[in-house]
Every structure is written in C-alpha cells, then in structure tokens.
Amino acid sequence: MAKWDQLTKAIGDLEEKKVMKILNKFVATNPSDKEVQEVIDACHKGMARVGDSFERGDYFVGDLIFSGEVLSEALDLLKPILKNDTSAKTGKILLGTVHGDLHDIGKNIFKSMASAAGFEVYDIGIDQSVGAFVNKVREVQPDIVGMSGVLTVALEAMKHTVDGLKEAGLRNDIKIILGGNPVTKEACQYIGGDAYTTNAAEGVRICRGWIK
Numbered sequence: 001m002a003k004w005d006q007l008t009k010a011i012g013d014l015e016e017k018k019v020m021k022i023l024n025k026f027v028a029t030n031p032s033d034k035e036v037q038e039v040i041d042a043c044h045k046g047m048a049r050v051g052d053s054f055e056r057g058d059y060f061v062g063d064l065i066f067s068g069e070v071l072s073e074a075l076d077l078l079k080p081i082l083k084n085d086t087s088a089k090t091g092k093i094l095l096g097t098v099h100g101d102l103h104d105i106g107k108n109i110f111k112s113m114a115s116a117a118g119f120e121v122y123d124i125g126i127d128q129s130v131g132a133f134v135n136k137v138r139e140v141q142p143d144i145v146g147m148s149g150v151l152t153v154a155l156e157a158m159k160h161t162v163d164g165l166k167e168a169g170l171r172n173d174i175k176i177i178l179g180g181n182p183v184t185k186e187a188c189q190y191i192g193g194d195a196y197t198t199n200a201a202e203g204v205r206i207c208r209g210w211i212k
C-alpha cells in the first residue's frame with residue numbers, strides 16, 4: 001500500500017473524521033513542502049474516486065457537495081504549513097473560475113500555493129464572466145492570469161475569456177495559465193493560453209519561471 005493510500009481511500013469514502021485524523025497527525029510532524037504536495041496529490045486522487053462513484057451512480061450531488069466540504073476543511077488545515085518562500089521575485093496573479101463553472105477547490109489549492117510562493121493573488125471567485133476578467137485585469141494589471149475550470153464546458157468559456165482579453169487589447173501584457181482536470185495541451189492551444197497544468201505545484205513553478 002502506498003504511503004497515502006489510506007487518505008485517498010478515506011476521501012473517496014467520504015470519511016470526514018478519518019481524513020481529519022490522518023491530516024492532524026501529518027501536520028504535527030512539521031512536514032516539508034514536498035510532503036505537503038504528496039498529501040495534496042493523495043487528496044486529489046480521493047476526489048477523483050468521488051467523481052468515479054458519481055459517474056457510476058453510487059454517489060449523488062449531495063455527496064459531491066460533501067466531498068467539497070471535506071476537501072476545503074482539509075485544505076484549511078494544510079494552508080498554514082505551506083512554507084512562505086519569499087526568495088522569488090513576486091508577481092501579481094489574477095485568478096478565477098470561468099463562466100458556468102462553480103468548482104473552486106483546485107483554484108483554491110493553487111491560490112494557497114501561489115501565495116505561499118510569494119505571489120500577490122487576486123481571486124475573483126467562481127463563475128466569472130469574460131467582462132469580469134477583463135475589468136479586473138484593467139484594474140489590477142497582473143503579470144499572470146490564471147483560469148480554472150473542471151467542467152468540459154469550461155474549456156469553451158476559457159476560450160471566450162482569452163478572446164475577450166485579446167479584444168480588449170490586454171492579451172500581450174499578460175501570461176495566461178489554464179488549470180483544471182479537462183485542460184490538455186490541445187485544449188490550451190485551442191483556447192490560446194500560454195501554459196496549462198492539472199497540478200497546482202507545477203502551476204506555481206511555471207509562474208515563477210515567467211517572473212524571473
């Protein structure tokens with residue numbers, strides 16, 4: 001059994017108490033960032049199991065909602081132990097979940113990790129219209145725009161958002177990173193992003209590379 005399989009299973013089985021017990025024990029060991037990342041990956045795998053159970057019809061929307069609550073609680077526990085690395089030159093990231101998509105757990109993980117890495121993160125929330133992204137880019141003038149989405153339809157919304165930024169004449173001033181499970185290399189090319197990832201830690205590495 002791999003190290004964090006029990007955690008993955010507990011999340012997949014929606015065993016909130018067990019999840020929090022494992023994580024409280026973990027936090028008390030003063031773990032490294034690498035270890036925190038391993039634990040976040042295990043949580044991620046657990047959420048994929050929840051998704052599979054939902055697809056099979058074993059779980060219902062209420063279970064999805066509960067899984068979201070469990071993961072948010074888990075994240076709140078992990079956030080304070082993400083080390084603050086201020087050695088990187090900080091940049092500004094504008095972050096939001098695109099129009100039509102209400103999922104924000106992955107976005108929030110990226111936000112925590114990017115903040116811990118020294119970025120100033122402006123999170124505009126979920127279900128954000130093209131206009132909301134455009135207006136906030138004008139206001140904040142970020143170095144990077146991060147778009148999140150986990151629904152398949154979010155890919156089209158990301159494309160509209162990138163097109164909107166182009167039309168507003170803002171595209172050339174920013175880098176765009178796309179995140180969320182359905183984003184692939186092909187999707188990124190179609191949407192017109194500069195980079196994509198399904199891993200928050202990799203997303204932070206990419207953003208740091210842009211700010212150097």
Ligand code: B12
Binds near residue numbers: 044066067110197
């Ligand atoms: C929890 C959940 C919900 C919760 C969301 C709670 C919340 N606050 O987010 C609730 C109950 C609200 C929900 C609702 C729905 N959901 Co839902 N949900 C999920 C579930 C189980 C987990 C999603 C999740 O949080 N994953 C864990 C996170 C950590 O992963 P992630 O988002 O990919 O993020 C990681 C990376 O991608 C990256 N990342 C993410 N964003 C960003 C951004 C940037 C800039 C960067 C760099 C990186 C980055 O970092 C993260 C960590 O590494 C998935 C199943 C699954 N397999 O994903 C279904 C799933 C996404 N949902 C689904 C569906 C169908 C729905 C509903 C339509 C259900 C319904 N009938 O009402 C609604 C849609 C509502 C809407 N309009 O958005 C489908 C989507 C199918 C599709 N192909 O489009 C899935 C795949 C389930 C399934 N297998 O059928 N859901």
